Amino acid sequence: MIRVLVSPEPIDVTTELARIEALEAGAVATFTGIVRADDGVSLLDLEHYPGATETALETLAAEAVAHWRLTGAIIVHRIGAMRPGERIVLVATAASHRAAALDACACLIDRLKTEAPFWKRETRGRETRWVDARDADHAAADRWKTTLSDQ
């Protein structure tokens, strides 16, 4: 099961968890990204590339499902305006064994950050700026390339 959703609606973790737990796979791992309240951001705006974003996420999910023989993978990414404390992204993976679910979940969030066309704009007080890409994110994504190429 692969489910990808890019939407301006708040992310409903309970419903998504119920979907992936319904697979009765033994192990479910999730990652939830939340707008941080501790660094002065009052508003976060997420822009995306309609069509290309969904395709990129579906490709990432399909590669993870194939590599780790997952029972299921869900990626939900919010777009538009959101406030501190709100969820930006949810990745959920299900597998027979815990290492597969945990590794696949970590891989998906790392790769999503560098391979899916989203752009963040932060508002702090009166200042609005586009967030710069981080070298550390590319390093995190790169370390999965070796893993995924070992079949």
Added chain:
Amino acid sequence: MIRVLVSPEPIDVTTELARIEALEAGAVATFTGIVRADDGVSLLDLEHYPGATETALETLAAEAVAHWRLTGAIIVHRIGAMRPGERIVLVATAASHRAAALDACACLIDRLKTEAPFWKRETRGRETRWVDARDADHAAADRWKTTLSDQ
């Protein structure tokens, strides 16, 4: 924030997630273990060592919080009888950054499996047997020892 709960009640993931998301930490990782429906088990019974189990889980959580500078860690483990599809265990971690939350979550479930006094008994048809400890679980837990000793 550290929360440890060992209880015969079904695990309420929505409530636990709300607790850890309320910390507004940026990154939340979870692992949920579910009784597998695919291997003929009709009933799983979890025995524990009252007092010692809670202490062991609190120690594991405290070590993870200290090492990864977590904002919070939750471990909920069910005991008693449960059926396929039901949750056995939930680990949830919150941190400012995703790698800390993900690594701590993986560490906690790996260590819990070898260091907390729980024992599983499976019923398949008319046969009931105690589950054997797995060498692979010890290997998984051991790989965190190096990580945790690097300060």
Added chain:
Amino acid sequence: MDLLYFAWVREAVGTGHERIDLPDGIGTIAALLDWLAARDPRHAAAFADRTRLRAAIDQRFVALDAPLDDAREVAIFPPVTGG
């Protein structure tokens, strides 16, 4: 050909979408950016530092020297920052 711009590239260019007739002799995204920059100062400013730009052809990520071939949609944008 449809041109799409995202994030600060969109703001710098002044639009998120424009339609152009690609002139003969423009074979790569880099050449297309040169041509667009020569036509308009806002495009020129947006495309001044090519190291800050990424591109896609027909929704597939490609390098800036990628051939346009029969591209129907070209997107220009900064490095991505989702998740």
Added chain:
Amino acid sequence: MDLLYFAWVREAVGTGHERIDLPDGIGTIAALLDWLAARDPRHAAAFADRTRLRAAIDQRFVALDAPLDDAREVAIFPPVTGG
């Protein structure tokens, strides 16, 4: 001294809890197991293969050769299988 047994050790011994007066000269968990096994065939059967046993003193995991010192509670059980 309180003795606790869990999982198949509990079933083999026939109880999850017993209280004993520790005789003089029994200094380690291993010696305690020998003494219990000599008293009763069910204990003897449960403790026959020491590689299958783990132990805790006052709720702390210890090796089977750990000294009992002033232990108030000793638990004997198989390797754990939670999670």
